[in-house]
Amino acid sequence: MLTGVCRAPVSPRNIKLIQYIVSYRVQSRLQRRSTHCHCRRTAFEIDGELPEKLTRCTCSFCSKRGHLYAYFTPDQLTVTQADSDAVYRWNSKKVANHFCSACGCDLYADTPAFETDGSWDGKTRRIAANARLFDDFEAADWPVTVIDGKNLW
Structure with missing residues (x-):
């Protein structure tokens, strides 16, 4: 036994x-992760493993949006539909936050690959996908790391 x-x-x-x-x-x-906004006008796929932990950032933008991010390299992202894709940038303009202009769902961010201390090598980028949107995945049940974005940037 x-x-x-x-x-x-x-x-x-x-x-x-x-x-x-x-x-x-x-x-x-x-598995390949597919996701879309609420109205389905904007969709993308991620090809790769889910990270061991999702990330919650405490910066003013992320904390108001309620993101739980899963990080990937830019080559792992495939935008499959972008009928209502819009981009919001603020402050340094280095982070491109993609969202649906029709329904307002936050999709992903194309961001510098910041280290946990806020530093960046000036060239490496990453995709911060909103894991709450992944089909057949409950992001709230996944382990989470908190980044102190409120005090880092």
């Missing part, structure tokens, strides 16, 4: 369930 982490017996009947859960978790991290 197999035993679990807590050394409690695991019945053979539950082994398949455990295998399914582990398989689902691995597959959900590896």
Whole structure:
């Protein structure tokens, strides 16, 4: 008989369930992620694994929007529809926040690859995708790292 982490017996009947859960978790991290805004006028796909943790930034913009970001390289992003894609930039104008101009959903940001101390090498960029929009994914259940954007930039 197999035993679990807590050394409690695991019945053979539950082994398949455990295998399914582990398989689902691995597959959900590896699959291509498609997403769209509420009105479906703007959509994109991300090709790559989900990060171990999502990121919540405390800057004035992100905290008001309620983002939970998943970071990717720019080559992992494919915009599949951009009928109502709009961009908002503020302050340094280095971050391009893409949102739907029709329904207002925040989609992703094309941003410098800032380090946790706020520094940037001046060239490397990344995509900060709004993980709350990913199809068949509950971002609120994923581990989150908090970045002190309120005091960094």
